[in-house]
Amino acid sequence: MRQPDVGPALRAGESVRGTTSPNPPVGCALYRPDGALIATGATSPAGGPHAEVNALRRAGSAARGAIAVVTLEPCNHTGRTGPCAEALAEAGVVEVIYLTEDPNPLAAGGADYLRSRGIEATFAPRRVKALDPWLSSVRHGRVSVTVKFAASIxxxxxxxxxxxxxxTGPAAREHVHADRAARDAIVIGTGTAIADNPSLTARLPDGTLRRHQPRRVVVGTRDVPAGNLSRLGYERYGTPEEALEALWDTGARDVLVEGGASLAASFIELGVVDRVQAYLAPLLLGGGTGVLARALAPSLSAAPRYQLVDTATLGEDVLIEMEKECLQG
Ligand SMILES: NC(=O)c1ccc[n+]([C@@H]2O[C@H](COP(=O)([O-])OP(=O)(O)OC[C@H]3O[C@@H](n4cnc5c(N)ncnc54)[C@H](OP(=O)(O)O)[C@@H]3O)[C@@H](O)[C@H]2O)c1
Known part of the structure; x- marks a missing residue:
């Protein structure tokens, strides 16, 4: 058959971001040998079935003879659920195409297991954006941190x-809300909590709440006046280190730091910022509050440098995404 479309598996994985930690948001699509899509599945919240099992359940007996596309190598590990590699083999799937390798030594080996059962297992490397934070967290053994800011050019x-x-304009702001809904937690400093009285919710353009709401976290020691955050509930930690540890221990893997300038600088200085998302407006200020509260290095050569991974135009604004290291592809 022609090479199966990886789009449905990518979209399935993307749709469950923010709801699966500490497990990765994986997508799976099953195809008939003639290329017709049978079913898709995505990772359930922790303790529930993984993407492959959800897709197999939807497919039922149609899974026999099917080709599976999975965004992450099927696991070979019995945790709270059984190994997905075994489930694929038992269901009669004849070929598995996976887009990223599992770096987790506990769960890896799914492809080898499939081959040992006579099933073709093909690694087709491709960047799976939904998996970036989870891959960072496994590699570093800590929460993956993205710093986001909106600034003049x-x-x-x-x-x-x-x-x-x-x-920034409405399109960029809507993008921020969709992004919040895909995270485990949003973190701000007391300075922002006091100055802005933010709700830190993920909303639709009409103001209603999106289905998934991230945990709200405030870092610092100053009192935060009762306001939106108090009404909606939030977690409180004295330092960035404390927040990172507590978030990791309670299952978070993908965290968005929304500022302000002092807290963002603190996270970068700790060396834990894997990704930066800069929303830049076509606006010149020439002075005011900088994106970061202080210099991070005395010279260009000592400054933390990131790699450009994506750019997007959002209305009049531009989103630039950069990563500390290239994890995939
Ligand atoms: N355009 C944007 O993207 C954007 C985004 C967010 C915020 N903002 C703006 O930024 C302004 C607030 O920024 P800000 O820099 O004043 O405040 P901030 O970064 O929100 O909060 C600073 C506070 O965080 C805590 N903190 C930071 N680093 C720490 C560390 N290493 N250890 C312990 N605590 C630490 C301290 O809290 P304690 O002093 O309480 O201990 C510190 O005073 C607001 O006006 C807001 O509107 C803009």
Whole structure:
């Protein structure tokens, strides 16, 4: 048959981001040998079935003879659920195409197991964006951190009089809300909590709440006046280190730091920021509040450098995404 479409598996994995940690958000699609899509599946919340098992259940007997596309190598590990490699073999799947290798030594080996059962297992490397944070967290044994900011093109998040709403336009703001809904937690400093009284919710353009809401976290020691955050509930930690440890221990793997300038600098100084998302507006300020509260290095050569991984135009604004290291592809 022609090479199966990887789109349905990628979209299935993307659809469950923020809901699966500490497990990865994986997608699976099953195809008939003539190329027709039979069923898709995505990882359930922790303790529930993995993507492959959900797809196999939907397919029922149609899975016999099928070709599976999975965004991550099927696991070979019995945890709270059985090994997915075995489930695929038992269901009669004849070929498995996986897009990323499992770096977790406990779960790896699924492809070898499939081959030992006479099933073709093909590694077709491809960047699976939904898996980036989980891969970082496995590699480093800590929560994966993305720092996000909205700034003028010359790097200011607020004008000299303190006005900062709104630097970017509706399309960029909607993107931020969709991104929040795909994270395990959002983190801000007490400075932002006090100045902005944010709700830190993930909302649709009409203001209603999205289906998945991330955990809300405030870092710092100052009192935060009762406001939106108090009404909705939030977690509180004294330092970034404490927040990272507590989030990891409670299953979070993918965390978005939304500022402000002091907290973002602190996370970068700790060396734990894997990804930066800069929403840049076609606006010149020339002064005001910088994206980061202080210099991170005395010279260009000592500054933390990131690799460009993606750019997107959002209305009048531009989103630039950079990663500390290239994890895939
Ligand atoms: N445009 C954007 O993208 C954007 C995003 C977010 C915020 N903002 C703006 O940024 C402003 C707030 O920024 P900010 O820099 O003043 O405040 P902030 O970064 O939100 O919070 C600073 C506080 O975080 C805690 N903190 C930071 N690093 C720490 C460390 N290493 N150890 C322990 N605690 C640490 C401290 O809390 P304690 O002092 O309480 O101990 C510190 O005072 C607001 O005006 C907001 O509107 C803009």
């Amino acid at each position: 010359d790097g200011f998040t607020a004008a000299p009089d303190g006005t900062s709403q709104w630097i």
